[in-house]
Amino acid sequence: MSMISMRNVSKWYGPQFQVLKDCSVEVEKGEVIVVCGPSGSGKSTLIKTVNALETIQNGEIVVDGVTVNASKTNLPKLRARVGMVFQHFELFPHLSIIQNLCLGQEKVLGRGHDEAVAKAEALLKRVGLSAHAQKFPGQLSGGQQQRVAIARALVMDPVCMLFDEPTSALDPEMITEVLDVMVELAREGMTMMVVTHEMGFARKVAHRVVFMDQGEIVEDALKEDFFGTPRSERARNFLSKILSH
Amino acid sequence: MAAGSRGVNYHWNWGILLEPSPDGQGTYLDMLLGGLRWTIVTALCAWVVALVFGSAIGVLRTLQSRTAQWVAGAYVELFRNIPLLVQLFLWFFVVPELLPREWGIWIKQLRYGAFYTAVVAIGLYMSSRVATQVSAGISALPKGQRMAGTAIGLTPAQTYRYILLPMAYRIVLPPLTSEFLNTIKNTSVALTIGLMELTGAARSMQEFSFQVFEAFTAATVIYLLLNAIVTFGMRALERRLAVPGFNAAR
Ligand SMILES: Nc1ncnc2c1ncn2[C@@H]1O[C@H](COP(=O)(O)OP(=O)(O)OP(=O)(O)O)[C@@H](O)[C@H]1O
Ligand SMILES: [Mg+2]
Numbered sequence: 001m002s003m004i005s006m007r008n009v010s011k012w013y014g015p016q017f018q019v020l021k022d023c024s025v026e027v028e029k030g031e032v033i034v035v036c037g038p039s040g041s042g043k044s045t046l047i048k049t050v051n052a053l054e055t056i057q058n059g060e061i062v063v064d065g066v067t068v069n070a071s072k073t074n075l076p077k078l079r080a081r082v083g084m085v086f087q088h089f090e091l092f093p094h095l096s097i098i099q100n101l102c103l104g105q106e107k108v109l110g111r112g113h114d115e116a117v118a119k120a121e122a123l124l125k126r127v128g129l130s131a132h133a134q135k136f137p138g139q140l141s142g143g144q145q146q147r148v149a150i151a152r153a154l155v156m157d158p159v160c161m162l163f164d165e166p167t168s169a170l171d172p173e174m175i176t177e178v179l180d181v182m183v184e185l186a187r188e189g190m191t192m193m194v195v196t197h198e199m200g201f202a203r204k205v206a207h208r209v210v211f212m213d214q215g216e217i218v219e220d221a222l223k224e225d226f227f228g229t230p231r232s233e234r235a236r237n238f239l240s241k242i243l244s245h
Numbered sequence: 246m247a248a249g250s251r252g253v254n255y256h257w258n259w260g261i262l263l264e265p266s267p268d269g270q271g272t273y274l275d276m277l278l279g280g281l282r283w284t285i286v287t288a289l290c291a292w293v294v295a296l297v298f299g300s301a302i303g304v305l306r307t308l309q310s311r312t313a314q315w316v317a318g319a320y321v322e323l324f325r326n327i328p329l330l331v332q333l334f335l336w337f338f339v340v341p342e343l344l345p346r347e348w349g350i351w352i353k354q355l356r357y358g359a360f361y362t363a364v365v366a367i368g369l370y371m372s373s374r375v376a377t378q379v380s381a382g383i384s385a386l387p388k389g390q391r392m393a394g395t396a397i398g399l400t401p402a403q404t405y406r407y408i409l410l411p412m413a414y415r416i417v418l419p420p421l422t423s424e425f426l427n428t429i430k431n432t433s434v435a436l437t438i439g440l441m442e443l444t445g446a447a448r449s450m451q452e453f454s455f456q457v458f459e460a461f462t463a464a465t466v467i468y469l470l471l472n473a474i475v476t477f478g479m480r481a482l483e484r485r486l487a488v489p490g491f492n493a494a495r
Contacts, residue, residue: 048392051396088389103399104397153397156397156398
């Protein structure tokens, strides 16, 4: 059984504009999927439907056996099991780093404060930021903030992780430190769905690459096939553009 | 107060403040300080009403639901656009008549009826202004903040409680300070329904003693001091709540 299963997912904004067109993706447990495609192709929308930050009008999404778009699904409970990392970090600015990592554990999972702090400290150590536990997000660099954001998702013990362009708001010298954390996570067997244009990351750890254009999944191929011989014209064009930079 | 003609011959007498007032409760100064006490209590209670209702309506304005937005919008327009004095009279003279007879009678016999009415009227009037500020504060936050809260599994109520409102209040603390000062100033309209707050006390001192300049100069100085204390306190609160490394003008 797949960890994430999206079958014939369609979504419209208003009556006219179809942002997702009959999209189907299967992500097995432990698999790393990279989603890429031109700006406005619907990558963010697709990934946000997985934890129901965006609703869908057609199709079915099942995460770890739970149907996301069923009316009786307890969405907060489901979301707590799906980690999400955003382009602009979205740490909570008025909370210290340690508080950022404890909020969900205490309010959603009902963990005690000491247990939450211990878990938070362990994850901070893992992303190499133990020294910054008492600081506030505004006092950290972008790369550090994004590593905290990854830790904030991991403290919830997620069954899978979603990344929406996690490095595209970062200065070039900070991209590596974030990618390193993600590579390590992938190697440990985390199921990951990653929207990114970092093809180096895709080459290193992705199992499959999904290419989107205009709301459609144009290509869903093994990494080797995608980089070796992309079947569609659109994927070839896209690849030649981003690889030439 | 034709100060031009009378002012020349006006007999200043600051000693009047320490003379006994005809209400038998002490000096004229005591009378003014008694008024100050009513001003403070009324302003504080009205401010609590304004904060509670204003925050609730401000949150409603930022929900997805069209109905919620419409209800909140109508509330704000209603309470903001009717003059405060008219609202005060409506609550004091009209509302008791519209209620069932026994309730109306009960209300009219309340010992501190003018005070309660002033708290409700000024509190609700100010709540429309607080609501506008609170919803502006929430809207000023990056859209991803709500998403990040939702994504870790917080319910909408928890997202407001732990993420959106704490930042929104910080952002709008300076305008909320001036709304609090407005609340204090607005308590003076309550003299029209017989509340002996500071302005009311100054006027009755003037009526008994004929020392109009002393009465209103003293009241003015007390208002200025009160506002200075509030402003000072709110600045201290702003500093205390400042978020390290967070630039509000982001
Ligand atoms: N709330 C909305 N209402 C209407 N249209 C929207 C809304 N959100 C996104 N869109 C449109 O849907 C399309 C897909 O948006 P999406 O953010 O998923 O693209 P993307 O592939 O993530 O692009 P980018 O690389 O720029 O992040 C875009 O054309 C966008 O303008
Ligand atoms: Mg996007």
